Amino acid sequence: MERVDVLVVGAGLGGLSASMFLAIEGVRVLTVERHPGTALHPRASGQTPRTMELYRFAGIDHEVLGVSKRASQGLRITVSSSLQGPVFHRIVEDLGEFDLSPATAAPWGMAGQDVVEPILLERARKAGADVRFSTELVSFEQDDDGVTAVVRSGGEETTVRASYLVAADGGRSRIREALGVPTTGPGAIAHSIGVVFDADLGDHLERDVTDLYYLQNQEFTGALTNTDTPGRYVFAVDLHPERGESRDDFPQERLVRLIRIATDLPGLQPEIRWTGAWEMAARIAERFSVGRVFLVGDAAKVTPPTGGMGGNTAVGDGHDIAWKIAAVVRGDAGPGLLDSYEAERKPIAEMVVGTSLHNAKERMFPDLDLSGAPEPVDQVALTLGFRYRSGAVLADDDDRLENPVEPSGRPGFRAPHLPTATGSTWDFLGHGWVLFGTAGWREPAEAVRAETGIALAYRERGTDFDDPGDVFGLGDGGASLVRPDGIVAWRAGEVADPAGTLWDVLARVLSR
Structure with missing residues (x-):
């Protein structure tokens, strides 16, 4: 029997992120994936600055940017009948419309899932993760002390004993x-045939930017x-199964014809590299955890791709459960x-799915009935202005979102990004807990770190960083405790017993 701390099932964006961050933290992790390798389809393309912040924690942000050179050039999103046909709506003209540099030191990325997953895999393995492809989960059962699973590779079965199981096995999660966890939401809203092809499109698409077209053509959507x-x-x-259509109704000849219509190039000879049927759906698991099993990525929620938030949410899930x-x-x-985990990540999933549904109606399906769906959330606020509410945050008000360009430093929101002599206050984050304090908090922080053994760093205003506008909200004698994910867990003004207060706060947010 093999023994590990965590068994991760699935090696997509969510599973590999969880594996990578667990391994970086020194956790013994085994990851199994039934497919023979990482994704061949670009699929979930694009990284929000929040995802890039997390990748920065892992030290792979520059690698991801290196394979997404289009990110530095811009983003264009268009609704039209074809590449050269009538334009119905230009949703995004340039990525500069989403300039979040005042709120974060991290840029946008535009890399596809096919080039990001190998980077995650390499970093996870370098940190010590055991990742096995062509290996599937056969069965599992959990008890009060852990999870016992059987995995199969090449016809040989192995029993694995883990303290926890992370289910990253996709939208049709067998785990x-x-x-017995049901899902809620409208379910399937559309079916599609996806095609990856090589061709010379000339200047029909911008070469050096991410150029995305939603096509509403007389012959297809x-x-x-x-x-x-x-x-x-x-x-x-x-694809319209309600009309009796199936994947077999889209042979290569028909796909070539449709690509020619989409590109306005009747003589185009595309070389088709991959085809596959997929379902556009909106579903959220009613529970994100059961006992020692945690759902991440598409196992926890499935969202329409309109908005590019599904893969980014999966990475966020993986980091959250890992630390x-x-x-x-x-x-x-x-x-x-x-x-x-569920208290913090499920509300994010609900906002992502709801906003993506509204995007789908605007960009692709004008007749989509969203009468029961929540209102869309501003995507900039959802990217960096989200708020966590749970026992791991000591908050005293109910605001759900804020403008990330005007951060408040309140518990539950991301820590403010302020310039320092060497870069940003975010350079201090991602490797344990950080106490941002005024004079008088250094000795209490060091005492609590020595007593608890918790990785707690101290950064003093006026020495390590300047905050003339008091964005952190420290006042004359306060402090702000920031979690390993960059989220403010607690802050307070001057207190009578700093060491005792800090010890009590850590005990509360860590359920010690």
């Missing part, structure tokens, strides 16, 4: 189904975009900390 590989494109066309499990495994936190 979620085995747990679909989408077309470029990729990180020059001369390679992704095309999607609607929390690591804290429990190390003994820094009690198991109650893990309850904050």
Whole structure:
């Protein structure tokens, strides 16, 4: 029997992110994936600055940017009948419309899933993760002390004993189904045939930017975009099973004809590299955890791709559960900390799915009935202005979102990004807890760190960073405690017993 701290099932963006961050934290992690390798389809392309902040914690942000050179050039999103046909709506003209540099030191990325996953895999393995492809989960059962699973590779079965199981096995998660966790939401809203093809489109698409077209043509509804590989494109066309259509109704000849219509190039000879049927759906698991099993990525929620938030949310899920499990495994936190995973990540999933549905109606399906859907959320606020509410945050007000360019420093929101002599206050984050304080908090922080053994760094205003506008909200004698994910857990003004207060705060947010 193999023994590990965590078994991760699935090696997509969510699973590999969880594996990478767990391994970086020193957690023994085994990841199994039934497919023979990482994704071949660009699929979930694009990284928000929040995702790039997390990648920065892992030290792979520059690698991801290196394979997404289009990010530095811009983004264009258009609704039209074809590449050269009538333009119905220009949603985004340039990525500069989403300039978040006042709120973060991290840029946007535009890399496809096919080039990001190998980077995650390499970093995870370098940190010590055991990642096995062509290996599937056969069964699992959990008890009060852990999870016992059987995995199969090449016909040989192995029993694995883990303290926790992270289910990253996709939108049709067998683990979620085995747990009996239902999903809510409208379900399938469309079906598509996806195509990856190589061709010379000349100047029909911008070469050096991410150029995405939503196509509303008399013959089909679909989408077309470029990729990180020059001369390679992704095309999607609607499939209508309610009309009796199936994948077999889209042979290569028909796909070539539709690509020619989409590109306005009747003589084009595209070289088709990959085709596959997929379902556009909106579903959210009613629970994100059951006992010692945690759902991440598409296992927890499935969202329409309109808005590019699905993959980014999966990365966020993976990081969130990773640092929390690591804290429990190390003994820094009690198991109650893990309850904050669902409390924090499920509201994010709900906002992402709701906003993506509204985007889908605007860009592709004008007749989509959203009468029961929540109102869309401003995407900039959702990207960097979100707020966590859970036992791992000591907040005293109910605001859900804020303008990230005007941060408040309140608990539950991201820590403010302020310039320092060497870069940004965010350079201090991502490797444990950080106490941002005024004079008088250094000795209490060092005393609590020595007593608890928790990785707690101290940064003093006026020495390590300047905050003339008091964005952190420290006042004359206060402090702000920031979690390993860059979220403010607590802050207060001057207190009578700083060391005792800090010890009590850590005990509360870590369920010690």
